[in-house]
Amino acid sequence: MLTLLLTWGLAYVVSTFGTRLLARWQKRDSVKELIVRLLSIITWVFGLLLTAIILFPGLTPAKALGGLGLVSIAVGLAFKDIFENFFAGILILWRFPFERGDYIECEGLVGKVERVMVRMSYIRETNGELTVVPNSFLFKNPVTVLTNKASRRVMITTGVAYDVDIKEAVQVIETAVKSCHTLTDDKPVQVFPKAFGSSSIDIEIAWWTESTPLGVRRSTGEVITALKAALDKAGIEIPFPYRTLTFKEALPLKQIDS
Incomplete structure (x- = not known):
């Protein structure tokens, strides 16, 4: 239990101080956020491995890593969509040209990017509605960044x-x-x-x-x-649509008595 608390504290410190240190780095905000999240994930992985080794004295680091690999395969197959969105989120944060605050259009969805998470993104549509979009949707489909330029x-x-x-x-x-x-x-x-x-x-x-x-x-x-x-x-006409009707035979005219 103490190891988990220490891991949580270390992950918090890494996240906090990592954000402050990277604030001066001349890179996109999404890249900075991605690095901080990856450091937090690595911290938790090592913390959980250390906890497992402490709880089970016969467990060596090699066995723990081997077991972790088998568990990863099983979990990956069971939660394929979740991991697909996870890796799509990493690629979006690392390579995609849109940032928080940009307006994008994707498959009829038009809105402002409020937040890009590792697994999903929050898009505020122009009508005010908030749409939570799986990152794989944005990664697999063409995305138009409407505000890429001023x-x-x-x-x-x-x-x-x-x-x-x-x-x-x-x-x-x-x-x-x-x-x-x-x-x-x-x-x-x-x-x-x-x-x-x-x-x-x-x-x-x-x-x-x-x-x-x-x-x-x-x-x-x-x-x-x-x-x-x-x-x-200027007296220039913006015309209404004109239609000329041509009949095969002349139309009979009937006079109406007043």
Whole structure:
């Protein structure tokens, strides 16, 4: 019992002082956290081995390590998913580019990384819900780090009527977008006619803004509002869908007496 208490105390000391010593190290926080956890695990393993040797005097370190190997195989087979998530968590903490506070997207899950544990990660979705994700899920599937950079590009498409001067429309749109305050100043605004739509000339608009989901939504709303006001002021029509109906035979007209 005393050995276990000493092991617990030593693991606490290793964790506390390890965190303080690594705080000055110019590495990612996830790497520092991983090293501290591995040191704590090693401390507990040696502490449990020492306790077993004390409790069973005939047990030598070689026998203890051999027995530990057999137990590890049995436990590994019984708890395959748990160990899979454990090793996936180690690889995520060591190699993956996202940190606590980043926004990520993975298989339809979009949210802020609140904590990366060894076996699971806590993702706060944009609607406020907390999702606990097994690390193997993040390791096996493509993960998009939305906030890997301070800004990212946003694209929308608008349309103008076919009788509008396209060059004039592009100039009006570009001026309107550049007047918005949520744009990243050192990134370009790009406006290009894209395609012949069913009832309009489609124009693609791209700009850069804050990379968080809220920043993108805020900037998109400002740009759309500015575009509508600028096109209305210039007398440029944003057309509704037009449909031309052609009948095989002429439709009979019937006069209604008033």
